[in-house]
Amino acid sequence: xxxxxxxxxxxxxxxxxxxxxxxxxxxxxxxxxxxxxxxxxxxxxxxxxxxxxxxxxxxxxxxxxxxxxxxxxxxxxxxxxxxxxxxxxxxxxxxxxxxxxxxxxxxxxxxxxxxxxxxxxxxxxxxxxxxxxxxxxxxxxxxxxxxxxxxxxxxxxxxxxxxxxxxxxxxxxxxxxxxxxxxxxxxxxxxxxxxxxxxxxxxxxxxxxxxxxxxxxxxxxxxxxxxxxxxxxxxxxxxxxxxxxxxxxxxxxxxxxxxxxxxxxxxxxxxxxxxxxxxxxxxxxxxxxxxxxxxxxxxxxxxxxxxxxxxxxxxxxxxxxxxxxxxxxxxxxxxxxxxxxxxxxxxxxxxxxxxxxxxxxxxxxxxxxxxxxxxxxxx
Amino acid sequence: xxxxxxxxxxxxxxxxxxxxxxxxxxxxxxxxxxxxxxxxxxxxxxxxxxxxxxxxxxxxxxxxxxxxxxxxxxxxxxxxxxxxxxxxxxxxxxxxxxxxxxxxxxxxxxxxxxxxxxxxxxxxxxxxxxxxxxxxxxxxxxxxxxxxxxxxxxxxxxxxxxxxxxxxxxxxxxxxxxxxxxxxxxxxxxxxxxxxxxxxxxxxxxxxxxxxxxxxxxxxxxxxxxxxxxxxxx
Numbered sequence: 001x002x003x004x005x006x007x008x009x010x011x012x013x014x015x016x017x018x019x020x021x022x023x024x025x026x027x028x029x030x031x032x033x034x035x036x037x038x039x040x041x042x043x044x045x046x047x048x049x050x051x052x053x054x055x056x057x058x059x060x061x062x063x064x065x066x067x068x069x070x071x072x073x074x075x076x077x078x079x080x081x082x083x084x085x086x087x088x089x090x091x092x093x094x095x096x097x098x099x100x101x102x103x104x105x106x107x108x109x110x111x112x113x114x115x116x117x118x119x120x121x122x123x124x125x126x127x128x129x130x131x132x133x134x135x136x137x138x139x140x141x142x143x144x145x146x147x148x149x150x151x152x153x154x155x156x157x158x159x160x161x162x163x164x165x166x167x168x169x170x171x172x173x174x175x176x177x178x179x180x181x182x183x184x185x186x187x188x189x190x191x192x193x194x195x196x197x198x199x200x201x202x203x204x205x206x207x208x209x210x211x212x213x214x215x216x217x218x219x220x221x222x223x224x225x226x227x228x229x230x231x232x233x234x235x236x237x238x239x240x241x242x243x244x245x246x247x248x249x250x251x252x253x254x255x256x257x258x259x260x261x262x263x264x265x266x267x268x269x270x271x272x273x274x275x276x277x278x279x280x281x282x283x284x285x286x287x288x289x290x291x292x293x294x295x296x297x298x299x300x301x302x303x304x305x306x307x308x309x310x311x312x313x314x315x316x317x318x319x320x321x322x323x324x325x326x327x328x329x330x331x332x333x334x335x336x337x338x339x340x341x342x343x344x345x346x347x348x349x350x351x352x353x354x355x356x357x358x359x360x361x362x363x364x365x366x367x368x369x370x371x372x373x374x375x376x377x378x379x
Numbered sequence: 380x381x382x383x384x385x386x387x388x389x390x391x392x393x394x395x396x397x398x399x400x401x402x403x404x405x406x407x408x409x410x411x412x413x414x415x416x417x418x419x420x421x422x423x424x425x426x427x428x429x430x431x432x433x434x435x436x437x438x439x440x441x442x443x444x445x446x447x448x449x450x451x452x453x454x455x456x457x458x459x460x461x462x463x464x465x466x467x468x469x470x471x472x473x474x475x476x477x478x479x480x481x482x483x484x485x486x487x488x489x490x491x492x493x494x495x496x497x498x499x500x501x502x503x504x505x506x507x508x509x510x511x512x513x514x515x516x517x518x519x520x521x522x523x524x525x526x527x528x529x530x531x532x533x534x535x536x537x538x539x540x541x542x543x544x545x546x547x548x549x550x551x552x553x554x555x556x557x558x559x560x561x562x563x564x565x566x567x568x569x570x571x572x573x574x575x576x577x578x579x580x581x582x583x584x585x586x587x588x589x590x591x592x593x594x595x596x597x598x599x600x601x602x603x604x605x606x607x608x609x610x611x612x613x
Contacts, residue, residue, distance in 0.1 A: 001494055004483065011482030289478040292439055293539075294467025295495045296460065374434035376478055377551050 001295065005303035008283055009310060016311075019275050023315025023353060024322065026268025030261060030349040031323035031341060037257040039339030044247045045240035046178030046338075047094075047112065047186065050123040054209035055218040057239045058089070058225055061232045065246035066239070067181075069094055072205040072231065079229045080208045085221050089210030090115035093191050095198035096184070097165040101150050109146065109185040111164065113194025113204075121209055122175075122188055129158050129173030134190055140164070141173035145334045146185020164197040179338045181247070265352055272315070273360035276308060280364035284371055291373035304365050312357035320346055384451045386547050386579020387413040387436055392445035394431055405431045407602035408445070415450070416576045418569075418592055420610065421583045423599030429583045430551065432599070436581065437549050438466050450546055450579075467496060471540030473569070475552035477532045479524040479539070485511060485531075486520045489538035496543060510538045514568055530561035537569060550582040559588055566592045 010016050042049075048057065048066055058080050060070040080089045093113025100106040114121045114134070122131050127144050134141060140162065147156060160171045169189070177186040189197075195204040208231075212221040222233035234242060248254050280287075287300060323341050330336040394406040405428045413419035421429050434440040436447055438454045446453055449469060454462055471492070472478075479488045486507045493503035511520050514534045524532050533553060540548055553569065554562030566589050574580060582593070590596060593610030 003487070003500065004480065004491065004494065007482040007487070008480065285478065286480050289474075289480070290491070290495070292437070292466075292472055293492050293495060294463055294470070296463045299495070372439070374430075374437075374439040376472075376474060377430045377434055377439075 001290075001299055001303055002306055004290075005306045006310065008286060008303075009279075009307040015275070015279055019272065019279065019311045020315045020318060022268065022272040022275055023312055023356070024318040026264055026272060026356070027316050027319025027349050027353055028322040028326070029264035030268070030352060031320060031345045032326060033257055033260045033264060034345040034348060035323070035327065035342045036339055037253070037261070038342050038345065040181070040253065041244045041247060043179050043181045043338070044243040046180050047110065048236055048240045048243065050178045051092075051121045051209060051236065052124065053120045054090075054211055055236055056089075056210045056212065056221050056225070056233055057236065058208040058210070058229070058231050058233045059206075061230065063232055065243040066094070067243075069206040072208065074205055076229065076231060077205065077208050080210065080225055080231070080233075083221070083225050083228045085213050085216040085224055087211045087213040089208050090118060090120045091191055091205050092121050092207040092209050093194045093198075093204055094206040095194060095204075097197040099146075099150060099185055099187065100163040102161055105150050105152075107146070107149055107185055108182075109164070109187050110180055111140075111187045111189060111194050111197050113189055113191035113206075116190045116192050119190070123177045125176035127174040127176055128156055129171075131173065133172035134188065136170070136172060138167070138169045138193060139172040139189070140169045140193075141175050141188045142171055143175050143177035143186040145179060145183070145337060146187065147171075147174055148334055149183065149185055167196050169193070183335065268353070269356045269359065272311075272356050273363070276311065276357075276360040277363050279307075280304060281367060284367065285376065287368050288371050288373050288376045291371060292376045297369055300368055301365055304368060305361055308357045308361040308364070312353055316350060316353045320349075384415065385412040385448075386415045386417075386450060387411065387419075387581060388446075388448040389432075389436065390446050392432070392435060392447060393443045394428075394435055394440065395443050405602055406435070406442070406445075409599075409602070409604055411597055411604050411607075413579050413581055413595065415579050416574060417594035418574065418580045418582060418610075419595045419597060420590060420593035421581060421597050421599060422585070422587075422590075425585075427599045428602040429599055433549050433551060433581060433583055437470055437472070438462050450577075467492065468543070469546045471543070471545035471548045473533070473536050473540045473548065473550040473553045475555050477524070477529075477536045479532055479535055481524055484521045484523055485516060485527065485535045485538075488524065488535050489542055491539055492543040507538065507542060510542055511535070514538055528561075529556050530565060533557065533561075533565050534568065537565065546578050548578070548580040550580065550584075552584055552586070553582060554584065554586050554589055562586060562589060 060072060062070060077091050095111045096108055097111055098106050099109040119131055119134060133139055156174050158171055162169050180186055212218055218235040222235055225231060225233035327341040331340060389409050389411040392406050392409040395402055395404045397403055409432060423429050435442045447455060454465055457465055486504050489507035489511055490503040508520055514537060516531060516534055519527060519531060554565055570592055591611050596608040596610050597604050598606040
């Protein structure tokens with residue numbers, strides 16, 4: 001009877017395609033919006049996640065997210081280093097000076113000052129040049145997107161001169177740093193160089209980053225640092241989630257995306273559900289005939305479910321393909337780099353579409369099951 | 380099968396719809412025996428209860444009281460699932476509007492009862508093609524119902540009703556939508572293919588032109604059998 005169910009489903013092409021595309025576009029919209037939402041939130045933690053050398057971040061107790069820093073005292077580095085269980089700890093500077101090109105273009109930038117001796121904290125993906133050249137005087141490495149922002153339409157060339165807070169620097173490398181929340185260039189320099197780009201404060205130490213000794217977990221080390229120094233210590237993952245939580249709580253991003261996602265779900269449920277329901281209602285006479293012939297209710301349930309899940313699966317696959325194509329195209333764009341179709345979005349959307357299909361099936365099945373087979377004798 | 384067992388035996392069959400002020404008595408103590416090996420015609424004006432009667436006989440509706448036996452089996456005593464199984468194995472239907480599935484070809488439509496019984500596709504379609512060939516549709520086997528004439532559609536419906544070898548065929552106005560000649564052809568096919576000593580056919584009709592096919596003519600009025608008459612059964 002599966003053949004009969006399939007033929008009933010595909011007989012009227014317009015309705016069949018309408019069902020498929022209702023599910024497909026809902027799937028596309030849900031996967032698209034949830035992935036972009038997650039991608040944008042992930043950007044709030046890009047500079048944390050780029051630091052793959054360290055597992056632990058130490059900061060002022062009042063710090064809520066990466067962008068918001070209150071300088072630590074220089075002695076705090078030594079205090080952190082005294083905590084048992086720490087393998088090593090180095091300082092990290094974060095500033096936001098204005099970068100200016102010789103042509104006069106300028107942009108606010110994110111400058112990260114890396115430990116002079118080890119260059120710990122640098123992202124490892126380089127497009128041109130090398131990290132080692134940061135040891136040269138007044139040298140910086142800039143991310144590719146930042147370069148294209150300051151030098152639009154120009155080829156990637158090393159040796160260019162920039163001004164950062166009136167300090168002339170030379171570009172010695174182009175990196176593929178994670179995209180920041182705002183489209184600012186991400187510039188890496190040695191700590192001793194980077195602190196000069198910021199208006200002078202009494203202390204310039206933004207963060208201490210470190211790694212636990214063997215046998216100790218990052219979480220245990222964070223607890224030990226907090227207990228010994230009174231400073232706030234977070235693992236990389238915890239700090240990244242702190243940033244995401246901050247933006248979720250303090251910006252309109254979740255509300256805006258939530259509305260779009262909600263609309264996609266409602267439209268998907270209503271359109272696909274109603275279309276499928278009407279499809280079943282219009283076929284009630286056929287189901288009545290099958291009932292009269294002696295097709296039992298469990299078999300009819302199987303037929304309706306087969307129809308519903310076939311439509312759901314095909315629509316979901318088509319929508320996911322559309323979403324994958326969308327992200328494949330836009331991943332190559334500088335502004336949307338790093339925003340990808342996340343498997344979590346696909347799984348979540350799959351769950352939502354299954355819900356839509358199940359609701360539509362249940363509504364339709366009710367009508368089929370209560371159908372009086374004697375109706376087939378009525379003309 | 381004992382020849383003395385009737386194909387259908389209705390005793391004091393009653394059926395009402397609704398309760399209280401809205402209660403309508405549709406069948407008022409119907410007593411009817413349709414003999415095996417015969418065509419029994421059920422005649423009567425619209426609204427007299429013919430369709431309700433065949434619905435109860437076919438097990439598609441429950442009676443309010445009385446009994447129905449199909450070849451000695453009181454189907455109303457069967458559990459719902461067993462009743463469906465009994466209907467699938469022992470009954471065939473021919474409807475006035477044919478009720479073919481528009482998405483299936485003639486062969487596939489005819490094979491539906493076999494598919495419902497779990498017969499494999501290849502075997503079901505082979506049997507359907509053989510039967511359609513016998514009913515004169517050898518050249519229209521892959522044609523959908525929308526491209527068949529009324530007579531051809533009714534022949535496909537007849538094939539669907541007969542393919543699983545039912546013991547009782549229930550036909551509701553099988554020739555109503557046809558001209559006289561086509562109706563004659565369909566009735567000839569029906570009588571030729573469905574009748575056997577251990578089988579029975581009940582035909583509800585308004586079409587008095589076909590009465591010469593009947594072995595028994597039962598006239599209904601106001602929910603009762605008011606006249607039983609022997610036909611010629613030609």
